[in-house]
Amino acid sequence: MSSRPLGRPPMFDRDDAVLAAARLFWSRGYSGTTTRALSSALGMSTSSIYAAFGSKAGLFEEAVRTFAERYRTIYAEACAEPELGDVLERLLRRSVEEFTQPRARHPGCLISSAAMTDMPDTIDTRTYVSDLHASNEQLLRERIERARDAGRLRPGVDPSTLAALVQTLWHGLSAQSNQGLDRDRLLEIVDAALGTLLDQEGPGGRPATQPERSRPA
Template sequence: MERRQRGRPRAFDRDHVILEAARLFWARGYSGTSTRDLTAATGLSTSSLYAAFGSKAGLFEGAVRTYAERYREIYARAVAEEDVHTVLERILVDSVDEFCRPSDTHPGCLLSSAVMTDSTDTLDAGTYFAELQVSNERTLRERIERALEHGELAAAVDAGVVAGLVQSVWHGLSVRSRLGAPREDLLAVARCTLDLIRERFTP
């Protein structure tokens, strides 16, 4: 007789469920997405959804964390570049590429839609997003401070101001991507920002 496999077989593709849920949250917001919508999109029953994620809020938080970590990775890769202007380019250009990834593998910038405009007080996702942004900006500011120490930027430059400028542009690009701006337009804004920083802050 064949021996039965121990353990419970995986009944669903978690990555697929996260992606489909994220698409709904991106398009409709948290409150505008019902459990029925989620079960229809993911193919899970209500009981399976709750067993896997605990609640609709748990699924929402899982989606936010999954896609937010991609932006943390962009910053981590960027600050490893030797030239500070390449650091800034990698942050803005690579983020635009992430915002504009094909819809079959990415839900759009969930961070600038459901989290920023429609999370409830009972969710930790908004707090997580804020912490992520603070962490990314701190990582960037510390890299700019090192650039100042090595004379890559003019001595009078305020590292916090430059980091804040880049973060403000990043948020604007994120929102514009959600509103349907094409990749070429977003890249043009990113490159214009980089040119202005180079002209204004290079010794």
């Protein structure tokens, strides 16, 4: 009896398919991920993949957006904290927790790995990622400016520079997570960094002390 050809499974689960594709893109990059490998990983024929996602580039973009949008949420929730110290702590710690989710439900930080390809097919995705970073940094900068205006920032600290510093640290943590650094070690780096970052708060801000590891996310 001949084996059943690959096609769209009767109970096609888009989320599972996107996660499976994201894992491949994370480990192999865009150009290194063939349609044959995607077909095998997703259990779908190439024609079914194209019918569901439009193209390989369309599947890549959906994979990147699916996981990258979580960072937008993390930034928004962090910037809603009442004190600047809590903003920075929540932002960095929650991001590390997102970077290091179990691989069963998360592929790793795509936006600092496969999305940094120079393939022409992915220009729309790279533009989206660039816009996302700019939007997140602007949100953080505006939050720091509000802290400055409320007298909660040390005199002489430039909100734009502090936001850029936090962003640089964020990207470094993302890259380190993709290199295999585990959550505990990344959080130790966050704790050390916060000791410096929280020193930028004015006298009305939270004391520059290291956060408790048990603080809920």
